[in-house]
Amino acid sequence: MANFVFLLKNLLVVSAAVNIGLVWKNMSDEINGKVASSSLRNCEKKLHCHGCLSSNGGQDETAQVSRKQVLLSSTTSFSRDDDDEPDGGDVDDDGAVINLDQTGEETTVVTSSWQFMSYFSDLNNICWFLEPAFASAVTRLHEVVGNAITEGRHIVVGTGSSQLYHAAIYALSPPDGLEPMNVVSAVPFYSSYDVMTDYLKSGVHKWAGDAYKFDKQKPYIEVVTSPNNPDGSIREAVVNGDQGSLIYDLAYYWPQYTPISTPAEYDIMLFTTSKCTGHAGIRIGWALVKDREIAKKMTKYIEINTIGVSKDSQIRAAKILEAVSGSVDDGNNETFFDYSYELMAKRWKELREAVNHTELFSLPEFPVKTCSFSGRTFGQLPAFAWLKFNGKVDDCESFLRDHKIITRGGERFGASKKYVRASMMSREKEFRLFTKRLSEIK
Amino acid sequence: MANFVFLLKNLLVVSAAVNIGLVWKNMSDEINGKVASSSLRNCEKKLHCHGCLSSNGGQDETAQVSRKQVLLSSTTSFSRDDDDEPDGGDVDDDGAVINLDQTGEETTVVTSSWQFMSYFSDLNNICWFLEPAFASAVTRLHEVVGNAITEGRHIVVGTGSSQLYHAAIYALSPPDGLEPMNVVSAVPFYSSYDVMTDYLKSGVHKWAGDAYKFDKQKPYIEVVTSPNNPDGSIREAVVNGDQGSLIYDLAYYWPQYTPISTPAEYDIMLFTTSKCTGHAGIRIGWALVKDREIAKKMTKYIEINTIGVSKDSQIRAAKILEAVSGSVDDGNNETFFDYSYELMAKRWKELREAVNHTELFSLPEFPVKTCSFSGRTFGQLPAFAWLKFNGKVDDCESFLRDHKIITRGGERFGASKKYVRASMMSREKEFRLFTKRLSEIK
Numbered sequence: 063m064a065n066f067v068f069l070l071k072n073l074l075v076v077s078a079a080v081n082i083g084l085v086w087k088n089m090s091d092e093i094n095g096k097v098a099s100s101s102l103r104n105c106e107k108k109l110h111c112h113g114c115l116s117s118n119g120g121q122d123e124t125a126q127v128s129r130k131q132v133l134l135s136s137t138t139s140f141s142r143d144d145d146d147e148p149d150g151g152d153v154d155d156d157g158a159v160i161n162l163d164q165t166g167e168e169t170t171v172v173t174s175s176w177q178f179m180s181y182f183s184d185l186n187n188i189c190w191f192l193e194p195a196f197a198s199a200v201t202r203l204h205e206v207v208g209n210a211i212t213e214g215r216h217i218v219v220g221t222g223s224s225q226l227y228h229a230a231i232y233a234l235s236p237p238d239g240l241e242p243m244n245v246v247s248a249v250p251f252y253s254s255y256d257v258m259t260d261y262l263k264s265g266v267h268k269w270a271g272d273a274y275k276f277d278k279q280k281p282y283i284e285v286v287t288s289p290n291n292p293d294g295s296i297r298e299a300v301v302n303g304d305q306g307s308l309i310y311d312l313a314y315y316w317p318q319y320t321p322i323s324t325p326a327e328y329d330i331m332l333f334t335t336s337k338c339t340g341h342a343g344i345r346i347g348w349a350l351v352k353d354r355e356i357a358k359k360m361t362k363y364i365e366i367n368t369i370g371v372s373k374d375s376q377i378r379a380a381k382i383l384e385a386v387s388g389s390v391d392d393g394n395n396e397t398f399f400d401y402s403y404e405l406m407a408k409r410w411k412e413l414r415e416a417v418n419h420t421e422l423f424s425l426p427e428f429p430v431k432t433c434s435f436s437g438r439t440f441g442q443l444p445a446f447a448w449l450k451f452n453g454k455v456d457d458c459e460s461f462l463r464d465h466k467i468i469t470r471g472g473e474r475f476g477a478s479k480k481y482v483r484a485s486m487m488s489r490e491k492e493f494r495l496f497t498k499r500l501s502e503i504k
Numbered sequence: 505m506a507n508f509v510f511l512l513k514n515l516l517v518v519s520a521a522v523n524i525g526l527v528w529k530n531m532s533d534e535i536n537g538k539v540a541s542s543s544l545r546n547c548e549k550k551l552h553c554h555g556c557l558s559s560n561g562g563q564d565e566t567a568q569v570s571r572k573q574v575l576l577s578s579t580t581s582f583s584r585d586d587d588d589e590p591d592g593g594d595v596d597d598d599g600a601v602i603n604l605d606q607t608g609e610e611t612t613v614v615t616s617s618w619q620f621m622s623y624f625s626d627l628n629n630i631c632w633f634l635e636p637a638f639a640s641a642v643t644r645l646h647e648v649v650g651n652a653i654t655e656g657r658h659i660v661v662g663t664g665s666s667q668l669y670h671a672a673i674y675a676l677s678p679p680d681g682l683e684p685m686n687v688v689s690a691v692p693f694y695s696s697y698d699v700m701t702d703y704l705k706s707g708v709h710k711w712a713g714d715a716y717k718f719d720k721q722k723p724y725i726e727v728v729t730s731p732n733n734p735d736g737s738i739r740e741a742v743v744n745g746d747q748g749s750l751i752y753d754l755a756y757y758w759p760q761y762t763p764i765s766t767p768a769e770y771d772i773m774l775f776t777t778s779k780c781t782g783h784a785g786i787r788i789g790w791a792l793v794k795d796r797e798i799a800k801k802m803t804k805y806i807e808i809n810t811i812g813v814s815k816d817s818q819i820r821a822a823k824i825l826e827a828v829s830g831s832v833d834d835g836n837n838e839t840f841f842d843y844s845y846e847l848m849a850k851r852w853k854e855l856r857e858a859v860n861h862t863e864l865f866s867l868p869e870f871p872v873k874t875c876s877f878s879g880r881t882f883g884q885l886p887a888f889a890w891l892k893f894n895g896k897v898d899d900c901e902s903f904l905r906d907h908k909i910i911t912r913g914g915e916r917f918g919a920s921k922k923y924v925r926a927s928m929m930s931r932e933k934e935f936r937l938f939t940k941r942l943s944e945i946k
Binding site for chain 2: 170228341
């Protein structure tokens with residue numbers, strides 16, 4: 063018994079010692095753990111906030127908070143309207159912001175001071191300022207979405223598709239022509255084509271107006287925008303003359319706006335991040351160009367104009383496009399295009415209801431088609447609404463302005479003043495005000 | 505005794521139970537701790553390497569390793585020479601890289617997907633796509649260096665100073681003139697001005713050649729580059745007519761290239777990160793514009809041309825310029841400009857030795873002046889060497905090409921073929937080969 067008690071005492075002492083040791087260890091680990099967590103949080107903060115040189119007042123902060131808001135592409139306006147009225151509208155929108163949580167870190171770009179310093183990106187490429195990572199991202203995205211053929215095409219990157227428009231009409235125009243090359247587009251056409259073509263009174267190309275009225279015996283460049291800006295329709299070339307070249311502006315040929323029918327396969331196709339993902343401030347567009355010599359001339363234009371295109375923007379655009387492709391390939395989550403489609407569909411439903419309520423306006427009707435990308439069957443959901451006024455007033459833009467709705471008059475697009483273009487891409491609050499005011503018009 | 509044994513047993517059981525609990529807790533914490541450390545390491549990796557989408561082959565990696573190498577500004581070339589010979593030379597815009605260790609993280613930019621999406625930066629500014637952070641950085645840098653007056657000036661940002669050149673000649677030309685506005689510059693002038701002015705056969709402006717030979721009775725725009733490209737000289741306007749406007753291209757008016765005499769105070773002054781810090785791929789330039797209407801028209805040009813300028817590039821440029829200013833304000837370390845000056849001085853010494861050795865060439869001599877920024881007294885250290893061949897051969901460019909040195913012939917600058925422009929900005933290995941081969945020419 064004495065031995066047993068001795069044993070118990072010893073075991074208790076040993077056990078107590080082990081207790082003390084384990085308690086001590088636990089206390090130390092807790093302190094270290096807090097430090098690690100804190101570092102992790104700081105690191106994450108750096109990752110997401112270090113470069114926050116936002117200068118948009120509260121806009122970027124709003125965007126940060128509204129992480130579930132859908133990305134809408136930004137519209138463009140050459141004449142900035144300063145009116146505070148909700149425009150529903152003509153002006154560019156700061157855009158609502160997509161930030162599907164799962165893409166947050168995948169699309170974050172960290173750039174050090176020594177990176178991307180050179181003028182040159184890839185001297186083996188015709189477009190020597192094209193970043194290979196961006197080229198890969200573009201190719202992948204088109205493959206994933208199936209909206210354009212990239213094989214056998216040269217990619218030319220531009221500071222927005224605007225610069226690529228300038229580059230394309232330059233490249234397609236003979237340098238020593240007796241007269242400037244005619245540039246046409248079918249009414250209603252994008253309201254900036256004329257000024258973009260003629261602002262320098264170029265002897266190389268000139269704006270020749272409505273493609274429907276063009277004399278097809280003359281040489282020409284026809285710009286086909288499809289889906290069209292402003293009316294959202296699917297377009298084909300209309301001149302069909304023997305001396306013509308075509309530029310297809312496919313800025314909106316993405317599955318949130320339109321069913322994808324077939325991969326586009328034109329000789330010159332323009333795209334832009336401004337409309338694909340809404341990243342307008344990044345100033346990135348790309349052209350898929352079949353003819354090598356045309357690609358070289360477009361490259362030369364951009365060389366003379368701006369000696370290339372921002373590498374910073376190309377790198378970030380690459381990450382964003384890769385994330386969009388990734389959201390499709392992932393298969394498990396709602397894709398970027400799904401989310402965007404749902405928002406566009408919702409907005410168009412609201413707008414049609416508002417228009418039906420007022421009975422003074424009408425909207426285009428679009429044929430319903432099946433999208434090869436999503437499998438959905440739907441009609442166009444354009445970024446702009448081509449509103450027609452059915453009342454007696456001829457100047458729809460002024461009429462709507464009196465009702466505190468800012469739009470852009472149809473005459474800017476070569477059409478009648480009874481039409482206006484209204485943006486579908488404003489912030490949620492503004493869009494609701496737009497549809498509300500529209501529905502209340504008697 | 506029985507009670508005591510009972511107590512010992514119970515205490516032992518409790519102690520054992522506590523030990524089991526503590527051991528269990530320790531095991532769990534260890535697992536979590538490993539995850540946290542791993543996350544921290546991953547996070548840190550992301551912070552520094554996440555955006556490494558370098559596409560320059562080994563160049564950016566070389567730059568990363570050579571962190572102490574000095575930043576040299578990149579040169580520009582519209583016709584890319586593919587020759588593998590060390591050009592000493594005409595081309596090469598890969599530049600060497602500055603990365604003073606202390607600026608490494610200060611200049612790192614982290615950008616998330618939702619940032620900088622809008623077209624607009626600051627609608628209260630004439631230049632509505634100018635990022636306020638970039639404007640602040642520009643203002644601060646000019647104040648720190650003392651090389652230009654910013655007060656009372658509007659800042660217009662461009663996709664490189666090339667775009668600002670286009671914008672300036674557009675803005676200074678009457679839109680409805682009976683004839684295109686003449687654009688002149690004094691020989692030897694920057695070899696791209698002519699093609700930049702005339703590539704679109706504009707009816708708004710046209711290249712009218714050498715300012716020395718211009719009829720001052722006519723209206724004109726004179727472009728004054730100072731320090732001059734190609735010969736490094738300090739320039740003033742030469743036409744001095746009554747109907748003229750001036751554009752001062754001050755790309756090289758920084759203390760690594762020239763003594764700063766006074767803060768430049770011209771009506772239109774152009775600068776670029778390409779030459780200030782060597783960040784050419786970023787495509788950022790800025791103009792300091794006195795006249796509000798001119799600033800508006802320049803902004804309008806850029807709006808029509810590219811609907812603004814990359815925000816990504818502006819934000820990174822802002823960080824870089826702030827770091828440069830910081831290196832001056834810091835006071836304790838060698839500044840960015842000190843380091844760059846030492847390299848330029850060393851290279852010019854080597855070049856002059858090589859030229860003296862061969863006796864076939866001569867270089868400009870520059871008056872020695874005191875720099876108000878650094879206090880140093882020195883002659884120009886231009887980014888280009890304006891070599892003159894004193895031998896019998898008239899075509900210096902061809903002669904040097906036979907000796908495996910690529911340069912750009914003087915006729916491209918409106919001067920004689922006995923002159924060539926050679927770059928002082930190539931990588932160290934190439935520059936050494938250039939001076940070696942030059943010194944060996946008999």
